[in-house]
Amino acid sequence: MIDILIRAYNESIWLPQLFRSLDKQKGGKIRNILLLDNVSNDNPEKAIEQFPDLNIIYKKYEKEYFPGEMLNFGISFMKDLIQEESIYSDHLCILSAHCFFHKDDSLLKLYNHIKKIPKCRSGYGRQVPMTISDPQAIRDLVLLYPKENRLISKSPAFNNAYSLIKYDALEENLFDNETTNLEDIIWAQNELKKGFKITVRVLLR
Numbered sequence: 001m002i003d004i005l006i007r008a009y010n011e012s013i014w015l016p017q018l019f020r021s022l023d024k025q026k027g028g029k030i031r032n033i034l035l036l037d038n039v040s041n042d043n044p045e046k047a048i049e050q051f052p053d054l055n056i057i058y059k060k061y062e063k064e065y066f067p068g069e070m071l072n073f074g075i076s077f078m079k080d081l082i083q084e085e086s087i088y089s090d091h092l093c094i095l096s097a098h099c100f101f102h103k104d105d106s107l108l109k110l111y112n113h114i115k116k117i118p119k120c121r122s123g124y125g126r127q128v129p130m131t132i133s134d135p136q137a138i139r140d141l142v143l144l145y146p147k148e149n150r151l152i153s154k155s156p157a158f159n160n161a162y163s164l165i166k167y168d169a170l171e172e173n174l175f176d177n178e179t180t181n182l183e184d185i186i187w188a189q190n191e192l193k194k195g196f197k198i199t200v201r202v203l204l205r
Contacts, residue, residue: 001089002111002164003082004033005074008097009065010040015047021101023054027108031089032057032081035097036074038065044097057081068175068183071160075170082167092170096161110164113199117151121166122191123199124159152198158188169196 004022008015015035022030033056037044045058059077061070071094082089091111101107106125114123160175163184173190175183188198 001031002029002091002093002107003031003078003089004093004095005071005078006033006035006095006097007038007067007070007074008035008040008044009038010042011097012040012042012044012047014098014100015044016050018095018097018100019047019051019054019056021104023051024104025101025107026105027111029108029111031055032078034059034074034078036061036070036077038070066177066180068179068186069177071175071183072177075174079167079170090167092165092167094160094163094165099161107164110199114164114166117197117199119195120151120197120199121169122158122163122188122196124161124163125200150200152188152200153192156185156188156192156198157200158184158198160184160187 006018022033033054035044035048035056035058037058038061048054048056048058059074061073063069063073075092078089078092091114093107110123110125114120160183169191173187173194176186179186191198
């Protein structure tokens with residue numbers, strides 16, 4: 001089973017699209033969805049009402065924003081939650097609120113792909129620009145996310161705008177609490193130092 005952690009700040013305009021894409025994901029593996037809100041002023045909790053069939057939990061993060069610390073707060077909440085339930089989730093998918101799945105089998109493909117690779121317990125998806133994206137964003141995304149699948153074992157790379165991580169990995173390796181950016185690259189560096197690999201696969205906007 002897969003839990004979902006969505007990090008949000010004033011991105012409510014994107015949430016219906018994200019929730020629709022989650023609702024369409026094949027495989028029936030999604031269990032709990034945490035919408036973690038960094039005190040937005042656009043009422044992100046209202047988007048949840050449109051999706052009663054999704055098990056969405058809304059929680060505010062009201063401390064000073066550090067990306068890794070906020071993620072760790074959400075990860076801790078999800079760990080405590082699954083300990084209280086009879087069905088165990090073995091992976092956590094981290095998403096930014098402005099992203100959504102491009103295809104209805106994206107999450108399942110990444111999940112199955114990670115499980116097939118020895119010494120791999122995490123992966124992330126490409127981000128694909130939309131037609132409404134500005135030219136600089138399109139250029140940056142094309143350069144950062146080439147089309148081919150990759151297996152990372154040396155130079156650290158990661159993207160927690162859409163990532164899937166085994167809970168076992170998060171027991172050993174959390175995000176840096178104090179950095180103001182690149183918390184995902186620091187996480188990847190520590191994961192590689194432990195002898196694990198990271199995969200890059202599938203499409204996401």
